[in-house]
């Protein structure tokens with residue numbers, strides 16, 4: 001497979017065919033994200049080349065592909081007609097395809113608007129992974145996410161209305177000690193307004209070459225301790241009432257939480273309470289991420 005830049009995909013796409021449609025991220029400003037800080041710059045690959053890669057994969061693997069992921073930072077930002085064309089072509093080549101997924105930030109989904117999302121759904125795009133990170137406007141501004149809570153809600157509602165599955169990622173601890181409570185409550189409120197199919201929890205780990213790591217070193221951002229992260233998670237969960245599937249399937253997390261909301265909420269809250277009684281040495285150590 002031809003690929004430019006780091007390969008970045010969620011664990012849920014581990015079995016998917018990966019074909020690059022875009023390179024880099026058109027935003028590339030989030031203070032916590034290191035993925036494309038050293039390039040490559042954002043670009044969209046020519047449709048003919050993407051089709052060639054799909055054909056190569058078909059030649060090597062046959063038609064039996066069930067899931068396709070177009071990786072890289074914000075593939076939803078690529079022109080709608082081109083994305084729709086490669087989705088249709090993939091379905092043609094792989095008749096057993098059940099899912100086509102891309103990453104997409106709320107600002108680019110919002111720019112697309114409902115009609116274009118509907119067009120993409122009709123072409124076979126079936127899931128979008130969105131880095132919500134937080135529902136709090138102050139934190140969104142500080143981390144330079146380039147969107148607002150209002151925009152995130154509208155973008156999420158349009159995705160669902162278009163018939164595309166929606167997976168929203170939350171970063172625990174991204175507000176630091178100052179904004180932990182605000183982060184938990186406002187994130188729960190935004191998620192309740194959207195009711196995404198999946199909510200996926202990640203815990204903030206500072207990464208090399210990021211502004212946020214620099215701010216930590218200068219004492220301008222205080223990270224949460226493992227138990228403070230658990231308390232934040234508890235507050236978020238306690239206030240999360242929309243029907244959704246919660247996952248925290250990630251190496252950054254202190255506790256794996258998985259269940260259906262609201263049915264499993266009490267069980268999940270009890271697991272957090274149990275973990276809060278553990279000795280601090282039980283949790284993974286602090287580290288700076290390098291990938």
Ligand code: SF4
Nearest residue numbers: 025028029030033073
């Ligand atoms: S977090 Fe996503 S939107 Fe932000 S810079 Fe990284 S890839 Fe781009």
